Amino acid sequence: MPTSRFTFKGHAGHDLAARLDLPEGPHLATAIFAHCFTCSKDIHAARRIAARLAGAGIAVLRFDFTGLGHSDGEFENTSFRSNIEDLERAAQALDARGMAPALLIGHSLGGAAVLGAAAGIDSARAVVTIAAPYEPGHVTENFDGALDRIAQEGSAEVMLGGRTVRVGRNFVENVRSESLGAAIGDLKKALLVMHGPRDAEVGIDNASRIFAAAKHPKSFVTLDGADHLVTDPDDAEYAASVIAAWATRYLDLRRPAPPPGIPEGILRVSEADPDGFLQDVNAGSRHHLLADEPAAYGGTGRGLSPYGFLSAGLGACTSMTIRMYARRKGWPLDHVQVDISHDKVHAQDADAQGAQKVDRFTRVICLRGELSDDQRRRLLEIADKCPVHRTLEQTAEVITRAA
Numbered sequence: 275m276p277t278s279r280f281t282f283k284g285h286a287g288h289d290l291a292a293r294l295d296l297p298e299g300p301h302l303a304t305a306i307f308a309h310c311f312t313c314s315k316d317i318h319a320a321r322r323i324a325a326r327l328a329g330a331g332i333a334v335l336r337f338d339f340t341g342l343g344h345s346d347g348e349f350e351n352t353s354f355r356s357n358i359e360d361l362e363r364a365a366q367a368l369d370a371r372g373m374a375p376a377l378l379i380g381h382s383l384g385g386a387a388v389l390g391a392a393a394g395i396d397s398a399r400a401v402v403t404i405a406a407p408y409e410p411g412h413v414t415e416n417f418d419g420a421l422d423r424i425a426q427e428g429s430a431e432v433m434l435g436g437r438t439v440r441v442g443r444n445f446v447e448n449v450r451s452e453s454l455g456a457a458i459g460d461l462k463k464a465l466l467v468m469h470g471p472r473d474a475e476v477g478i479d480n481a482s483r484i485f486a487a488a489k490h491p492k493s494f495v496t497l498d499g500a501d502h503l504v505t506d507p508d509d510a511e512y513a514a515s516v517i518a519a520w521a522t523r524y525l526d527l528r529r530p531a532p533p534p535g536i537p538e539g540i541l542r543v544s545e546a547d548p549d550g551f552l553q554d555v556n557a558g559s560r561h562h563l564l565a566d567e568p569a570a571y572g573g574t575g576r577g578l579s580p581y582g583f584l585s586a587g588l589g590a591c592t593s594m595t596i597r598m599y600a601r602r603k604g605w606p607l608d609h610v611q612v613d614i615s616h617d618k619v620h621a622q623d624a625d626a627q628g629a630q631k632v633d634r635f636t637r638v639i640c641l642r643g644e645l646s647d648d649q650r651r652r653l654l655e656i657a658d659k660c661p662v663h664r665t666l667e668q669t670a671e672v673i674t675r676a677a
Contacts, residue, residue: 277296315343332525382503386407389401392461466493468481563583588614
């Protein structure tokens with residue numbers, strides 16, 4: 275996933291630091307990711323979601339709000355309203371590059387901010403909130419005894435998420451005065467609400483209120499077991515996958531025609547986890563799969579193994595070939611089921627010093643319907659005409675070159 279640095283002017287004219295994660299293939303749409311309160315653009319959940327969307331052809335701009343991360347300015351001088359203005363400035367900067375955002379994603383207070391900003395970003399077609407509060411003022415519940423000092427002194431240091439930040443009176447007063455009910459009800463964009471029932475920072479009742487206030491189209495997905503920051507890689511991966519799949523329903527992600535000579539386009543495999551074996555497999559904007567190895571062999575088992583994909587190709591091609599023949603003949607074939615097994619185990623496959631073995635795929639075909647014995651026998655013969663079957667039985671040529 276190519277990533278470039280991106281800088282734009284925030285609400286007060288300060289330089290805001292951002293990363294623009296780009297698809298390796300055609301750019302089909304653009305999203306903005308707004309991080310959680312006092313977090314940064316580089317938290318794990320933001321990186322994971324950006325990578326998954328980029329794999330689906332969606333570029334993602336994730337930036338640090340004023341005074342946070344690598345962005346200029348003083349956080350104590352910001353407010354909830356300034357966060358909304360920063361989001362609008364981000365959208366304008368993308369629009370100036372011909373990349374007007376169609377998707378807005380916000381985590382925690384960033385989720386509340388995208389709900390508030392959505393009306394001012396005309397290009398946005400869909401909004402996603404993750405662990406977002408219904409009332410922005412909810413964040414002040416984490417300030418402990420600092421509220422009195424902020425009111426008396428104008429600002430005070432607050433410990434949040436293991437780090438100290440200085441919060442100003444303007445932020446507290448503004449965030450308490452904000453109400454999102456009307457904005458949510460008048461969103462006029464598709465909404466996906468994601469929240470963990472065990473979120474100890476922002477209770478799941480906030481998600482219920484956001485969902486109830488919104489009009490259709492709207493969706494709700496629970497992040498079972500996830501904490502507020504979605505720190506577990508599995509939870510972040512799940513959230514990313516759901517968002518990528520959901521977004522394709524509401525964004526125009528028609529992929530350009532493939533180049534001449536490649537009638538079915540290019541299937542792209544991109545490494546998703548450099549510390550493991552997880553791979554993103556993309557074939558067009560609407561087809562995304564995961565490849566992995568079983569946990570016993572150092573993977574996480576989140577996707578089919580490489581040989582699993584090979585077996586799937588053989589099984590699918592077999593079923594399609596049989597169906598095509600039976601349909602052309604008008605035979606009463608009700609259902610086709612193909613079970614495939616491959617007898618080479620991963621440990622032996624990885625042992626370059628071991629004796630060579632012949633790959634053997636065992637194919638068990640179940641044909642349902644009022645078929646005669648001759649028809650069943652002929653359909654089993656036709657299975658051997660499957661193009662993938664023929665490819666596996668013959669010698670294939672693999673040409674490799676550097677990109």
